[in-house]
Amino acid sequence: xxxxxxxxxxxxxxxxxxxxxxxxxxxxxxxxxxxxxxxxxxxxxxxxxxxxxxxxxxxxxxxxxxxxxxxxxxxxxxxxxxxxxxxxxxxxxxxxxxxxxxxxxxxxxxxxxxxxxxxxxxxxxxxxxxxxxxxxxxxxxxxxxxxxxxxxxxxxxxxxxxxxxxxxxxxxxxxxxxxxx
Amino acid sequence: xxxxxxxxxxxxxxxxxxxxxxxxxxxxxxxxxxxxxxxxxxxxxxxxxxxxxxxxxxxxxxxxxxxxxxxxxxxxxxxxxxxxxxxxxxxxxxxxxxxxxxxxxxxxxxxxxxxxxxxxxxxxxxxxxxxxxxxxxxxxxxxxxxxxxxxxxxxxxxxxxxxxxxxxxxxxxxxxxxxxxxxx
Numbered sequence: 001x002x003x004x005x006x007x008x009x010x011x012x013x014x015x016x017x018x019x020x021x022x023x024x025x026x027x028x029x030x031x032x033x034x035x036x037x038x039x040x041x042x043x044x045x046x047x048x049x050x051x052x053x054x055x056x057x058x059x060x061x062x063x064x065x066x067x068x069x070x071x072x073x074x075x076x077x078x079x080x081x082x083x084x085x086x087x088x089x090x091x092x093x094x095x096x097x098x099x100x101x102x103x104x105x106x107x108x109x110x111x112x113x114x115x116x117x118x119x120x121x122x123x124x125x126x127x128x129x130x131x132x133x134x135x136x137x138x139x140x141x142x143x144x145x146x147x148x149x150x151x152x153x154x155x156x157x158x159x160x161x162x163x164x165x166x167x168x169x170x171x172x173x174x175x176x177x178x179x180x181x
Numbered sequence: 182x183x184x185x186x187x188x189x190x191x192x193x194x195x196x197x198x199x200x201x202x203x204x205x206x207x208x209x210x211x212x213x214x215x216x217x218x219x220x221x222x223x224x225x226x227x228x229x230x231x232x233x234x235x236x237x238x239x240x241x242x243x244x245x246x247x248x249x250x251x252x253x254x255x256x257x258x259x260x261x262x263x264x265x266x267x268x269x270x271x272x273x274x275x276x277x278x279x280x281x282x283x284x285x286x287x288x289x290x291x292x293x294x295x296x297x298x299x300x301x302x303x304x305x306x307x308x309x310x311x312x313x314x315x316x317x318x319x320x321x322x323x324x325x326x327x328x329x330x331x332x333x334x335x336x337x338x339x340x341x342x343x344x345x346x347x348x349x350x351x352x353x354x355x356x357x358x359x360x361x362x363x364x365x
Contacts (some may be wrong), residue, residue: 021202069273159343
């Protein structure tokens with residue numbers, strides 16, 4: 001065996017930089033990926049100028065997405081599709097009942113007893129957020145709000161998501177543009 | 182210098198796998214969409230109204246009706262239509278609505294622009310006749326509530342802008358009328 005063959009057999013690649021790089025990337029992704037965003041659909045919210053900021057959203061707030069065609073999506077699952085269900089809104093009602101039952105069982109949603117019109121009703125004292133695209137027909141959002149007000153569901157704190165910026169037109173509130181239009 | 186030393190000087194680590202990984206990562210970052218999620222932006226939400234345990238007496242409230250003059254034309258990205266599905270999201274493609282036109286009625290008065298509606302709401306809010314008895318604080322008065330009635334064919338954007346204008350005019354109790362149904 002000559003010397004050059006002996007040396008070739010001993011050469012081993014230094015994997016350290018690659019492993020460093022891979023670990024750094026893993027750390028980056030672990031920090032960046034926010035699993036709480038999984039229940040947010042890609043929508044363009046209408047712009048609002050004078051509404052209240054949602055600085056500290058509650059951790060367990062249920063979020064219902066309404067797509068442009070009126071489909072209701074919860075945790076990435078299409079619950080109600082107008083093309084399929086038409087005016088049968090029972091899937092929306094069932095979804096809200098399930099959210100309520102799950103939240104009460106896991107104690108992520110707080111109940112309060114209120115006397116409404118002489119009848120004691122267990123209201124959910126935590127908010128529910130409806131996120132809809134700006135070009136979603138109001139009818140679908142109104143239907144969800146109506147279902148939320150049913151005594152057996154009783155989500156009385158319904159929040160509607162809006163944005164400081166219209167991502168379709170690029171319009172921003174003055175606060176974001178520093179006063180410029 | 183021995184032959185062994187000579188060869189050792191030539192030894193270089195194989196950078197190919199690392200470069201492969203780095204290029205893959207570059208491609209990955211180029212391909213993913215670094216957009217700001219809506220949830221990261223501060224949302225503007227209506228204030229909680231609270232529930233009233235007392236018997237609800239009929240109260241005077243301001244009616245703001247939103248009608249559709251022109252529904253408008255949905256404009257899809259080039260090469261897709263309303264039945265096309267985006268394979269990346271599994272959802273239908275988003276459209277932009279062009280030439281959508283609405284009009285309002287604040288009480289009995291008709292208005293064609295949001296600016297006019299805003300001005301009228303501010304005027305009404307400042308009018309002492311708009312004050313009603315406050316059930317929660319007997320003996321005190323408060324600004325009457327308003328109800329936004331969105332007629333069939335109106336969109337969330339229309340209602341949101343109207344609610345925004347009402348909030349700007351200091352209306353705190355903003356109700357949403359329902360039951361008007363979908364667009365025919």
